[in-house]
Amino acid sequence: MQVLREEITMAQAEVVALMRQSGDGAGDDQADAGSKTLEREQEMSLANNAREMLLQDQHALDRLANGTYGVCESCGQPIGKLRLEAAPRATLCVPCKTKQERR
Structure with a gap:
């Protein structure tokens, strides 16, 4: 679970960095803007997937603890x-x- 937490933290940091970069995109052509948007969406998707896996892991551990796994x-x-x-x-x-x- 620690690995998932680290992945979430890294992905969130990358999303924040991408958001900052997209803010100063004045003058970017459509291809650059589209690339930045795609990168941001991919990072957000990775962070959401890691978060969901962490929740599922925690739920499995809870089920082990209460005998319903x-x-x-x-x-x-x-x-x-x-x-x-x-x-x-x-x-x-x-x-x-x-x-x-x-x-």
Whole structure:
């Protein structure tokens, strides 16, 4: 989790730097402005993904602490060893996850 926190911090710092750069973009042509916007959006996306993974990790640790890790949050059935090995952050069994994705 420390690695995720460091990634979030780095990505946020890069977003701030990109925001500052975009503010003094007077005179930039459209290609430069577009490149800066793309870089900023990519950094924001990376930071958001890292933040989401950190939240999922914390939720998994909370579930371990309260004894509900490996139990589907929807139906209450065991999630299954192979699914947890493939996706340790999983909170739903395969049938419930399939139902959720169909919606």
